Amino acid sequence: MMKTVSRCIALVLFLAGYILSAEERQHKFYTHYSTFDGLPDSYIVCCNQDRFDRIWVGTKDGAYYYAGSSFVPFENETYLQTCSRMTTAIGVDMDGNVWIGSSDGLGYYDIKVDVFTPVPGIDGFVNDIDFDALGNAWITTPSGIWCHSRNSATLEKMISSDIFSPSSSCFTDEGELVFTAGNSNIYVYDAESASLRIVKSQDKPEMDSFSQVAYIGGRSILVSSNPKNVERFDIDTGLSENLVDDRLIENMAEVQCLIVKGNYYWIGTSYGLIIYDNITKSIERQFPDRDIDNALGGESVRSLFQDHDGNVWAGTFNGGLRCWMAYQDTFGRYVTDGLEGSIVGETVRSISPDDYGHVWIGTEEGHLNRFSPLKNTFEDFTSACGVPYGTSIVDIEKIGTRLWIATYGSGIYVFDPKICRTVRHYDLPSQRCMTVLQTSTGETYVGTMAGLYVYNPDNDDFDLVDVVGMKFIHCLYEGEDNVLWVGTYGRGVGVLNLSNGFFRMEAVKDEIGLQSDFIIGIYGDSNGDIWLTTDGAGVGKVSYSHQDGSFTVRHFTKDDGLPSNSAVSISDTGKGRIWIATTNGLCDFDIKTEKIVKTYLQEDRVIGSHFANRASWVGGDRKVYLGTSEGLLVFDPVLLREKFADTPLYVTNITSGTGMEKRTVSQEGCSVITSDEIVLKSADASYIDISFSSMSYSSPNAIKYDCSLRRIGFVNDITTSDNHIAYTGLGPGKYEFTVNYHDSDDVSTQGSMVFIIKAPWYRSTLGYIVYSVLLVLSVIGIVIFNKRRAKADSLRKMEIKEIERQKAIAHEKIDFLANIAHEIRTPVTLISLFFDRISENNEMPESLMSGVEDNKNNIARLMSLCNDVLDLKKMEYMQKNLVITHENIAQIVRNAVKSFSAAAESRNLTVRNNVPEGEVMVYCSLDAVDSILSNLISNAVKYCDSYFEIILSETRDKVMIRVNSDGTVIPEKESERIFEVFYQSKNIESKGAGIGLTYSRSLALLQNGALYLDTKVRDVNSFVLELPKTGVANEEDESVSIFVEKELIPRDKPCIMVVEDNPSMREAIREAMTQEYDVLVAENGEEAMEKLADNVVDLVISDIMMPVMDGCQLCDNIKSDIRYSHIPVILLTAAVGIESHIKSLKSGADLYLEKPFKMEVLKESVRNQFRNREIRNEQFIHQPLSHFNGTTVSKVEYDFMKRLRHIVMDNLSDNELGIGKLAGMMNVSGGTLSKKVKANTGLTVNEYIRICRLKKAAQLLADNKYRINEVAYLTGFSTPSYFTQSFRKEFGVLPSEFVKEKSRP
DSSP: OHHHHHHHHHHHHHHHHHHHHHTTOOOOOOEEEOGGGTOSSSOEEEEEEOTTOOEEEEETTEEEEEOSSSEEEOOOHHHHHHSOSOEEEEEEOTTOOEEEEETTEEEEEETTTTEEEEOTTOOSOOOEEEEOTTOOEEEEETTEEEEEOTTTOOEEEEEOOSSOOOOEEEEOTTSEEEEEOSSSEEEEEETTTTEEEEEEOSSSOTTOOEEEEEEEETTEEEEEETTTEEEEEETTTOOEEEEEOTTSSOTTOOEEEEEEETTEEEEEETTEEEEEETTTOOEEEESGGGOOTTSOTTOOEEEEEEOTTSOEEEEESSSOEEEEOGGGGGEEEEOOOSOTTSOOSSOEEEEEEOTTSOEEEEETTSOEEEEETTTTEEEEOHHHHTOOTTOEEEEEEEETTEEEEEEESSOEEEEETTTTEEEEEEOOSSOBEEEEEEOTTSOEEEEETTEEEEEETTTTEEEEOTTTOSOOEEEEEEOSTTEEEEEEBSSOEEEEETTTOOEEEEOSOSTTSOSOSBEEEEEEOTTSOEEEEEBSSOEEEEEEOTTTOOEEEEEEOGGGTOSOSBEEEEEEEETTEEEEEETTEEEEEETTTTEEEEEEEGGGOTTOSOEEEEEEEEOTTOOEEEEETTEEEEEOHHHHHHHSOOOOOEEEEEEESSGGGOEEOOOTTSOGGGOSEEEEOGGGGGEEEEEEEOOOSSSOOOOOEEEEEEETTEEEEEEESSSEEEEESOOSEEEEEEEEEEEETTEEEEEEEEEEEOOOGGGSHHHHHHHHHHHHHHHHHHHHHHHHHHHHHHHHHHHHHHHHHHHHHHHHHHHHHHHHHHHHHHHHHHHHHHHHHHHHOTTSOHHHHHHHHHHHHHHHHHHHHHHHHHHHHHHHHHTTOOOOEEEEHHHHHHHHHHHTHHHHHHTTOEEEEEOOSSOOEEEEOHHHHHHHHHHHHHHHHHHOSSEEEEEEEEOSSEEEEEEEEOSSOOOGGGTTGGGSTTOOOSSSOOOSOSOHHHHHHHHHHHTTOEEEEOTTOOSSEEEEEEEESOOOOOOSSOTTOOOOOOOOOOOSSOEEEEEOSSHHHHHHHHHHHTTTSEEEEESSHHHHHHHHHHSOOSEEEEESSOSSSOHHHHHHHHHHSTTTTTSOEEEEESOOSHHHHHHHHHTTOSEEEESSOOHHHHHHHHHHHHHHHHHHHHHHHHOTTOOOOOTTSOHHHHHHHHHHHHHHHHTTTOTTOOHHHHHHHHTSOHHHHHHHHHHHHSOOHHHHHHHHHHHHHHHHHHHTOSOHHHHHHHTTOSOHHHHHHHHHHHHSSOHHHHHHHHHOO
16 A cells, blocks of 8 residues: 555656656747738648748648748649649758658659659658658658659659558668558668668567657657657667656647657647657646647647757647747746746836845836746745835845835835845835936935935935926936936936036937937946937937037937837947847847847747836846846847858749739749849839848848849849839849848848840840841832732632532532432332342242342342432531421430331340430430431441440530440540541441441531540440530521520529628628529629629629729729620619719719618619610510610610621621621620620520511511512512511511501501
């Protein structure tokens, strides 16, 4: 029992030791990148850094890289086509190539030539990418390990096994590849001997499984196992040392990644981070129960990576990309975290040392802390001090061995740090003290909110210094010659001569004097100069005259590089440098050059969120102590400057154009970042944007970049805080662009780029030569042209005659063959009947019967040839007279199959009829489809062995009829040749002339369909006929209309589009309109224009005031675009007034409604728009002498319809006038023409042409100059009877009655 208790106690102490030791140091992840910084989401799979120091990350949406201010997607075209899915591994080889492994492939990107090379052959996810000393890439996948040779660029699978699955790998210094495979073994592969060695754990049971691995050094690796243990493993002996076990890892969490950074082992888990210190053996746990700001507690850490600067990047599952900056080692930040030994209180307001090696810290909340630099711990002495809680300790001054503590609200406390208690308390007339100072002569002054007081040792009290007056004394400083500088808050700065009592005040006046009356602090540097920190005017350097007491002030503000004009403290570290703390950052300032060397911004988070007034002190070891609103900051300036070495500055990108026309400009075969010179076209120089970055993640944001653009006779120098600069309107020439910033200690980092803007060819020397040559050639050309034109005209006429002659010969041949075929069919039929009777005679000798059968076969062959010749003639006719009707294709197919049932039975063939019951409607030619099906089924009956089948299926826009038959399969190489005239497959014994399939495909194409042999089906011959489901029927009697017009899918309801940026209003209108209309929605005008291009819209309802593109601009775009100008637009607006109304009408709106409106008013307005259109269409269609009413449409629409009518009227006699020809004359697409004619008249294009013919006929009849039959022929009708029928059908009156009616007086 006692033994068990002892063990429990030991375990508790063990864990406590871990936890307590973890507080010795905290790695804070202040730098955070998320979707706001260009990442597609917060799931980061892997991370790496290229030779230009750019960070690359792998996400589930592909690879991204840092471009200087944010992450951008890797958009190489080859990469996007080959392996752009989830990026699972990224590596960089010795040549600087970036290797990207993903869930669907592997490849590497050569940055220098801007080329991505896929590496085919990898199967499965890429888990790891490692590189050996020779530069060969080793790729670890679940199916094995591959090696890509650097020299031969070939891929070879080196390790493959069915019993393990490699998961993680690394190389040793000896060149051995060490990997885990999800079991209890460690695998060591020697590439030189091509041998695989299995190392079994000598300390762990067989059930343990190893997953993640990282190389430590020598023969040691860091490996995770089972799945919460992390151990140091010897790959020679198999012995291991457990470093972290499951007692220190949260429940349900498991180790997901490992890296070794010097003496620190970083362990990423699915619920936080663990950092093991190999020197102190301490463990830092970042889990939710630790509740530490800017740590990774609760994050699923999927990847860890150390960059070139020693920073550690953590990719998380849902928290984006986090970074621990290496330079944080140089900053000691102490915040209140509730743990033992931590500082008490939030805002540090005062700092002072004692004589016993301690530093005393006073806070805004009234806490007094003692800091021990050697132990790095704090102790709270608030109770011993006696300052009331909430009373701010604004200043601590060491006078003698004691600390004089100034409080804001409770006077002065004298505290003895030796005995750690207050020994005296002073109440002053003004208890709101701000500062305490003892002069070199031993006098003690206290600045308060109500004046300056001096300590009187005779009565142990304080007396008011009358000469200074009742001012808000904020700070004090003793200068040379017994001068006391007095800083006030709101009254400027004063100088008190302690020798003679003379006092002089200086307030804001001219530009060489004080620029702010609000003095925060007064300081002296090692050169003897006086410095002021102010609220509003930055830092002031004072030039003081000891003779008359006057002084001038040189201010340094944001214009000089300060991050803020509110400076709160100055710390002099010697060697001509001071540190200026502001409300927005910390500056390293060179007092000799009067330049800011480096700025550390508040947004970098490492230095704290806000520096406190006058809370600064420089220790004997030259360390700087600064108070912030979140605790204490301590740093060594020497170590800090060493951290920021010179880093290269690169020109990362050059773009031309703006908005949608913005594009990257680069030299062919070379990326921008590696280019020294780029040539731009003159057109690209109208707007050029140059991006640059130092890619130094350790350094805070650079404040100023000095950019220079130069060429002969042109200089442009500019300083900017952005990492890009734009130039406009640059002329041709050679330019040199340079950019630099001062990184540390007068070290200047510079990037440069030369780019040449080529003159447009018409302004170049070559252009002028071309002009001269063209002038001479033009003269010569005109002479030669005239001669050749005459000759060409003669040749053209001859060619036309020859073509016509050849056509006539071809027609004569077909006619001749057709006539012969007609003549032959009758006698052949008679001969066939004769031989049939002979074959029925059973008494005929058997020797003659064989001859009879042969002759019957020859007769059948001759009859087939006759039919094929007639089909050729029929094909020529069908091309001119194809009649399209709306037919039930299912019934057509059933009838065709039925007609061949007898033939199938005669051959004992099985017929599989897979035609669905019910109707399947298509627009087609009944005769043509019947002919195609007859040909296909006939071939199937002829050539199949045992069966054929018919399958009818449909999609949204087409119907497919598939005829499958077994037998000899037609080779794939002949799949197109069998459709050539007279071609016969060599693999199949022919029973025809080779015309049927040619004829059938022509008929399919005439119906906008297709006929082909499906080569994907290899076990049978599968012929497929495809027919469109949409179209328009033409008139059987009207031979002039031969074009089958393509129509949109018929709709039950009109379609309207609602454009409104307010989601609630947009949804309300959509719901109100849904019952009567199909409704599309858009958030702004730009989105609406995109949807108009993809949808047929009958009316637009749009708000006026919207982002991106407002309603008036949208309306103007619709009404000025010939594709959409027919669409009515109703504008809605909350802006009331005549100006808004006029603006809407000017944009072309059909109706204007002010908000708020009744929804029923809007619905009725929409109905009126459609009702008016129907009335207008009815008037146009059914009134013989009416024309298109353009009063209700836009001018663009009216001009379009007017031009269309003129073209149709001018070509009425053209029997081939149809949508195709008419669209060409109108310079629009057939689809656009159909939509606009339908919208304006309610007719199809062919119907519109027919109406125009009839209206022209009505006009001619009304003029009474021609007889009815003459009018019929003049307007393009084939026969007077068809004209009469059409006229009566359309206008409800016979032509003769119409003439009589118009002849009446």
